[in-house]
Amino acid sequence: MNETTAQLLPGPGAVDPAGAAAVLRHARDVLVVGHVRPDADAAGSAIALATALRRAGTPATVAFGGPDQVPDTVAVLDRDGIVVPAAEAPADPDLLVCCDTSARRRLGDLSDRLDRARSSLAIDHHASFTGFATHHLVDPVAPATVTLVRRVLAELGAGIDPVIARALFAGLYTDTGGFRWGGADAMRLGAELVDAGAEPRELLRELSGTRPFGWLAAQATVLAGARSEPDAACGAGLVWAVVDACTATRYRDETVTIVGELLATAGDGVAALLTETAADAWSVSLRGTGAPDLSRVATALGGGGHPAAAGFERTGTRDEILAALRAGLAA
DSSP states (O other): OOTTTOOOOOSTTBOOHHHHHHHHHTOSSEEEEEOSSOOHHHHHHHHHHHHHHHHTTOOEEEEESSOSSOOHHHHTTOTTOOBOOGGGSOSSOSEEEEESOOSGGGGGGGTTHHHHSSEEEEEEOOTTOOOOSSEEEEOTTOSOHHHHHHHHHHHHTOOOOHHHHHHHHHHHHHHTTTTTSSHHHHHHHHHHHHHTTOOHHHHHHHHHOOOOTHHHHHHHHHHHTOEEETTTGGGTOEEEEEEOHHHHHHTHHHHTTHHHHHHTTSTTSEEEEEEEEETTEEEEEEEOSSSSOHHHHHHHTTOEEOSSEEEEEEESOHHHHHHHHHHHHHO
16 A cells, blocks of 8 residues: 555544654564454464564564464464463553554453553554554555555564565455455555565465365355345345354354355345354354445444444344344445
């Protein structure tokens, strides 16, 4: 993302990449975190930034506020072993950096670090960002948070070695849908990272991981239970499916792929995957074309995201969650 196309979010504490770099330079030690259930953009941003800080001599650690075990597809980015469990994260860091996190609640078990840290910096690209940090670098038109981290690293004068390149490429590739969006800037950055040692073929194989044979039957069961509601979302349509708690626990890393399968059948409508995380507790992933604005829908339901990709967490029965979603899509 070039400076000329950036649309940095203003407000108290707003900084540009140079300002974010200045905040980082003055930190004695840094705890870098991402949102709960981190995806490749959250993990890649955090790992790349913390790795560069360590290379420059600043003590830096990465942690996520849940679940306790980082998904295998994210753990492959942690080549230097800088990710620690939330329980082992520094209790009172000098600087807390929150990557790809739109709201305090998305920090999960690490949200208390906002109160304990001397200062905080949020680096994010969600339009639903809530301004919870001391400083923030937020660009809603950036295709991925890693693009903002790359600009900060440039301001720091940090070199891009293969470990950092892998982490940045993972977030860029996944959040642009395999470079389906993000434009020429995203492709140029991708080329830069490949030149720096990202090795896409190996990296993407590791991110995709291997799946147990039993997943074929589990996926078939979930998809067989999918439902289509052509009149929902003001006539755009809604396709939804449910992953029960047992399946979600057994195949956690695999279930996230199902929403893409649903979207492929939704046309110009909305795809929703309801994942049961506990009794009467749900994580809902939404995908669409940008109309309706899923960021608006998810924010109203306690979550956030982007116009074409968003999500929320909510308690209630399955039918209550669906009723709330239908109402949100109709508003």
